[in-house]
Amino acid sequence: MDLKELLGEELHQQVTEKVGDKKIAVVSDGSYIPKEKFDAVNQEKNDYKQQVGQRDEQINQLSEKAKGNEELTSKIDELKQQNETAKNEYEQKLNDQAFDHALKDSLSAAKVKNPKAVQALLDKDTIKLKDDKLVGLEEQLNNIKESDPYMFEEEENPNEPPKPNFTTGQHTKGSGDEPANLADALAQKFTK
Known part of the structure; x- marks a missing residue:
């Protein structure tokens, strides 16, 4: 809107x-996304990158000092591998978060009524995030629109007159003070 x-x-x-x-x-x-939240996440990411860089530098310095000591060299190599694994896991986590955010935005822009239900129908392995755009999503959304149009908000056509909105009367049972029907109302009035 x-x-x-x-x-x-x-x-x-x-x-x-x-x-x-x-x-x-x-x-x-x-x-x-509020600027404060974006800045906080961005700062955290930069801090992690800085920490990884510092660890890499420390490990390289230790590696140079440990030449000739096989046990220390093997331990340093093991730490390098652990550091690389942690770095790759963190980058994958960041990529997954960016993908999820882009998917959420795209589903919202497509006017999906229930994003979780539509996500369950998507083949996420064929959707790729490239330059902040999801490649392969539009085709899948079009297929879902054709097969399950009720999952999307109706697009209003400005040339069509608005549909009438009818409501029905409310029929409620009395809470004890008001009568449930006309006969009860008359009986209540004449018995007082």
């Missing part, structure tokens, strides 16, 4: 007059 639909014609006109050329985004769909 864009800002004009959300505010209505008159209020949107007033807002655009006040704001001018600045863009206003409606971010209630979950695609917005």
Whole structure:
């Protein structure tokens, strides 16, 4: 839903007059990440990279000092391998998080009613994240739209008149104070 639909014609006109050329985004769909949260995660990532770099440097220094001592050299090689494994696991975790975030944003943009249900139908092995875009997702979403259109919000056609909205009356049983039907109401009135 864009800002004009959300505010209505008159209020949107007033807002655009006040704001001018600045863009206003409606971010209630979950695609917005607060700057503080982004900065915190980004700082944590940079700290980890710095720590890994420091470990690599320390291990290389120890390796040079340990030449000739086989036991120490083998221990250093083992630490290098552990460090490399930890680095690869961390990078994989970051890539998985970026993929999940991009997938969530794409499903939100596709107006999916239940993202978890649609994710269960996707073959994630064929979807790849390249340059912050998911390759292979659109084809799968189109197939799901054809087979299960109820999983997506209906797109409103501006040329179609709006559908009427009918509501039914509320039929509730009395809570003790009010009568449940007309006969009870009359009986209650005449017995008091």
